[in-house]
Amino acid sequence: MAESVRFSRRHLWVARFGAAFRLGVSDFLQRAVPDSHFVELTPRPGDRCAAGQPIGLIASGRSDYELRMPVSAEVTAVNEDLLWTFGAINADPYGAGWIAEGWFLDPAEYDALMDVDTYDDYTRDWARR
Template structure:
């Protein structure tokens, strides 16, 4: 069974989001997603300043098996993309909820968080 931290919110597309105390949020892919993809070889992420609506594609992950689009869990502006993933995309396989976060976002509509899944609901769709 995949690891599903209870403090995170999830999308049905296997992204996670962690809202931090300052109102920004870290976003990445779930343990289930990285397991399904296999060995990740490349992560394509947006630039700081780019804005996306909830559900829009913000990037892609490529593995030896497949490529998969990444979808925004909430609307917001990109503050930062994880620079470590350029040199070490495989870190997503090792630590999908920690060091391998993908983007940091300024959330523009916090009410959208209510539309996301909690850990139990995410586990139920797996």
């Protein structure tokens, strides 16, 4: 079970499991890019990614959205099932639609992400724009 979940300003969630994590797109983002028809994930297990580094793309009939790593990390797993069942991002963004897992390189970056209440306020403000 995740110790806690935090969110990036680019609408990715990060669930913490000690020094490890799992990440995916938020429900807010999956609603913004409905009917995903293509997912590209660029990191591979063993890759080190900096916070803010592009890690993939979600394409839908409405728009494309570049995914960026929310924390500096060593990737240990990528959800390759999304390459064939990309609809999981829309159907189950916090479960089967996860994107990657890894080890934190700088745990303080996780602490700087938004908690659930702050993210809810952020998305309300963002949706009003």
